[in-house]
Amino acid sequence: MFIDIHAHAYLFPSPPQDGHTQFCTPEELLEYYDQVGIERGILLPLIGPEVYLPQSNQEILEICRRYPQRFSPFCNIDPRGIANSVWTDFSVWLDWYQEHGVLGVGEFMPNMAFRDPRVLNFLRQVASRHWPLTFDVTTWIGAGYGLVDDPGLPQLEFCLRNYPDLTILGHGPAFWSEMGQLETVGDRGGYPKYPIRAEGAVPKLFRRYQNLWGDLSAGSGYNALARDVDHAILFLNEFQDRLCYGTDYCSVGGGLPLADFLLDLRKSGHLSADVFEKIARGNAIRLLHLPEK
Numbered sequence: 001m002f003i004d005i006h007a008h009a010y011l012f013p014s015p016p017q018d019g020h021t022q023f024c025t026p027e028e029l030l031e032y033y034d035q036v037g038i039e040r041g042i043l044l045p046l047i048g049p050e051v052y053l054p055q056s057n058q059e060i061l062e063i064c065r066r067y068p069q070r071f072s073p074f075c076n077i078d079p080r081g082i083a084n085s086v087w088t089d090f091s092v093w094l095d096w097y098q099e100h101g102v103l104g105v106g107e108f109m110p111n112m113a114f115r116d117p118r119v120l121n122f123l124r125q126v127a128s129r130h131w132p133l134t135f136d137v138t139t140w141i142g143a144g145y146g147l148v149d150d151p152g153l154p155q156l157e158f159c160l161r162n163y164p165d166l167t168i169l170g171h172g173p174a175f176w177s178e179m180g181q182l183e184t185v186g187d188r189g190g191y192p193k194y195p196i197r198a199e200g201a202v203p204k205l206f207r208r209y210q211n212l213w214g215d216l217s218a219g220s221g222y223n224a225l226a227r228d229v230d231h232a233i234l235f236l237n238e239f240q241d242r243l244c245y246g247t248d249y250c251s252v253g254g255g256l257p258l259a260d261f262l263l264d265l266r267k268s269g270h271l272s273a274d275v276f277e278k279i280a281r282g283n284a285i286r287l288l289h290l291p292e293k
Contacts, residue, residue: 001037001038001039001281002036002037002038002245002281003040003042003244003280003284003285003290004033004038004041004042004245004246004247004249005042005134005169005215005216005217005244005245005284006042006044006107006171006215006217006247006248007029007041007043007044007246007247008029008043008044008046008248008249008250009023009026009029009043009071010053010055011025011026011062011063012059014053017046017051017053018052018053021052021251022251023250023251024249024250024251026063026071029249030070032247032249032252032255033070036255036259037259038247038259039070039281039293040070040072040290041072041247042072043060043063043064043071043072043074044060044074044076044106044107045059045060045075046076047076047077047078048110048145050110050111050144051144051145057073057075057076057097057102060073060075061073061101064101072101072103072288073102073103074102074103074104074106074107074134075093075094075097075104075105076106076107076108077090077093077122079110079112079116079121079122080110085118086117086118086121088121089125090125091125094125094129098129103131103288104131104288105126105131105132105133105134106132106133106134106135107134107135107136107171108133108147109135109136109146109172110147111138111141111143111144111145111147111148112141112147112148113141113147113149113155114147114148114156114158114159115155115159119147120159123159123163123166124163126166127164127165127166128165130165130167131166131167132166132167132168132169132213132287132288133166133168134169134215135147135168135169135172136172137149137153137156137170137171137175138172138174138189139174139188146172146174149174151178151182151185151188152201153175153178153201156175157208157209160205160208160209160211160212161209163211164209164210165211166211167213168211168212169213169215170202170212170213170214171217171218171220171221171248173188173191173219173220174188174189175202175220176202176220176221176224177189177190177191177192177200177220177224178200178201178202179200179203179227179231180192180196180197180199180200180228180231181196181197181198181199181200182200191220191227192223193223193227194227195231196227196228196231202214203235203238203239206238206239213242213244213287214239214244215244215246216244216245216246216258216279217245217246217247217258218248218256221246221258222257222261225258225261226261232265233265236265236271236275240278241283242283243278243279243283244284244287245259245262245279245280245281245284263276
């Protein structure tokens, strides 16, 4: 019924990845999938040192080799890799991962500005392959993880405009908080609970740039919808061809009710069966050329 556009798993035993988050194993994730009705997950490696225990892309490939009917791989590359240079040629890595079945890049979340020249150099090379890229975004450099943008997401807009062949999946609090106009700038890094009184940057960017897609996973994606159900219905219907269900399920017991939220909208008639199918799984199949069941 669902395809998870945003999944994480660690194959090998490890300490809590940031001192308290114990990421699930592939088997624990599959147990959750069977409970919810998720047929396949897109595994996103966490490679950076900013917060979680870094893992290798090869670990993700091995999980997908063991469970080819349930998982598909993204790769992840730090834009400072190889030479920490604005001229770095990443083709030696990108070619290898492409040959090994990788479908995109993510979760791309170095604590650098979107318009850092090293980030732009990397995005340009991903765009040349017509790969999708899933990012996380935050509000400032110096704490935690995520690309950094300004209020209104102008740096993201620069990337959308200059790399039209790059499908960018928006994710994270500093992205989804801008579903509506913010009462204060301080709200953009969190989970605003107040209703949406006027559109924010996110729906405006969706209308302007066809290469912007939405990763509805985690608390940020769920909150962007649940905070104002009437607005969510309008948003889901208007952008039905570029939204993807996801979980960002990290630890056992950490699931969110996005699946039930979407199912309730289908049951009530606010989402047609066709729109629900696109968001639940069809868009992911089309974007990533996944096998139909």
